[in-house]
Amino acid sequence: MIWLAIAVLSLLAVLFVLMPLFYRKKVEISENEITSSVLLDQLSELERDKKSGLISENEANAATIEIKRRIVSSAHRSSKVQAATSANGTAALALCALLVPAIAIGYYVLMGSPNLPGVAYADRAGEREEVQKITAMTDQLLAKLESDPNGGDSEGWQLLGRTYLRLGRVEEGVQALEKATSREGSTSAAWSMLAEALVRMDQGIISPRSEQAIEKALELNPGNPAATFYKALALSQAGRERDAYQVVVARLEAAEAFAPWMESLVAQANRLGKTIGQPPLTVSDFVEVGQPGPTAEDVAAAQELSEEDRTQFIRSMVERLAERMKTEPDNLDGWLRLANAYTVIGERAEALAAFKVANVLLADAAQDDPRRLTVEQALAELQQ
Structure with missing residues (x-):
């Protein structure tokens, strides 16, 4: 039924576009008739002036010839305009009217999700109830913080800001986090969270406000991984990819043990390293990783293989990781590793699916x- 509705709407749109073409032809014919009528009236008036002696016969003959020449010229010009319109404008407009819906439908089929099953409004009742509960608790928390004589503590405003971001109310999240960072005892995490909210509000652009929040977060805690991530992003957007790469690698080298955030920084380092000609990195280059995966020795061994053998070797590791994720569906870091691995070997569809699970x-x-x-940027790039 959805495709039938799309076809009917597309047909109606084409008819609305083509309809003015028929009216335009009628207008052109009407204008030609009006011009000819005016010139014929001038001929009649000229004949009357000639009979009454207002003009001489020679003047009347010359004026008659000129008026008849204009009648012929007007008719010839009107026919040429109609022919040009039919050959050029009409054809171009008709072609656009047909091509635009065809291109739009084709793009949707290729890039959209025509096979995605619909979800009935009634089936979303649980989701709506959850959102309503969160919204109600958020309003209660806001009222409590605003009624506090001291203006509320930093932790409370930080919790409110985090909840606003989860609900997609980014601007309100920014306002709450600005209050959290203005309170006594604000932490590096609060400042890095404010930086993230500002970046989201500015559509991924590092503004002077977000850069100030990043610097404050690093001042309070130089090892804050989130602040490091956004610091590198700011340097990258300023055209300083090499400096951004060094900032990320320095933080990874300072890690004493494996932590989940290392996967994101490694992925960011590899994106930056690709632009400046640096070899790819893995978490095992910096710390011992208990979970199975390609080590530095594996990567070195792969470099000595032929192109075909190297491709098969890498693909076998990716397949082993994919099989392991079937038994560990809640392993977020595993899905991120799998998504990055699929990206490296050029399998965009599989990488997109893995990133969606991670999201x-x-x-x-x-x-x-x-x-x-990391996941938001990867999804944006893969869905282009």
């Missing part, structure tokens, strides 16, 4: 988790 799992992660922006 769902991130719903329970902290709002200042740098893996959020």
Whole structure:
């Protein structure tokens, strides 16, 4: 039924576009008739002036010839305009009217999700109830903070800001986090969360406000991984990819043990390294990783293989990781590794699917988790 509705709407749109073409022809014919009528009236008036002696016969003959010449010229010009309109404008407009819906439908079929099953409004009742509960608790928290004689503490405003971001109310989240950072005892995490909210509000652009929040977060805690992530992003947007790469690598080298945020920084380092000609990195280059995956020795061994053998070797590791994820569906870092691996070997559809799973799992992660922006950027790039 949806395709039938789309076809009917497309046909109506084409008819609305083509309809003015028929009216335009009638207008052109009407204008030609009006011009000819005026010139014929002038001939009649000239004949009357000639009979009454207002003009001489020679003048009347010359004027008659000129008027008849104008009648012929007007008719010839009108026919040429109609022919040109029919040959050029009409054909071009008709072609556009047919091509635009065809291109739009084709693009949707290729890039959209025509096979995605619909969800009935009634089936979303649980989701709506959850949102309503969160919204109600958010309003209660806001009222409590505003009624506090001291203006509320930093932790409370930070919680409110994090909730606003989860609900997609980014501007309100920014306002709440600005109050959190203005209170005594504000932490580096609060400042990095404010930086993230500002970046989201500015559509991924590092503004002077967000850069100031990043610097403040690093001042309070130089090891803040989220602040490091956004600091590198700011340097990259300023055209300083090499400096951004060094900032990320320095933070990874300072890590004493594996932490989930390292996957995001490694992915960011590899994106930056690709633009400046640096070899790819793995988490195992910096710390011991208990979970199975390609080590530095594996990567070195792969470099000595032929192109065909190297491709098969890498693909076998990716397949092993994909099989393991079937038994560990809640392993967020595993899905991120799998998505990055698929990206490296050029399998965009599989990488997109893995990143979507990771995005769902991130719903329970902290709002200042740098893996959020990693997944958002990857999804934006793969869905282009």
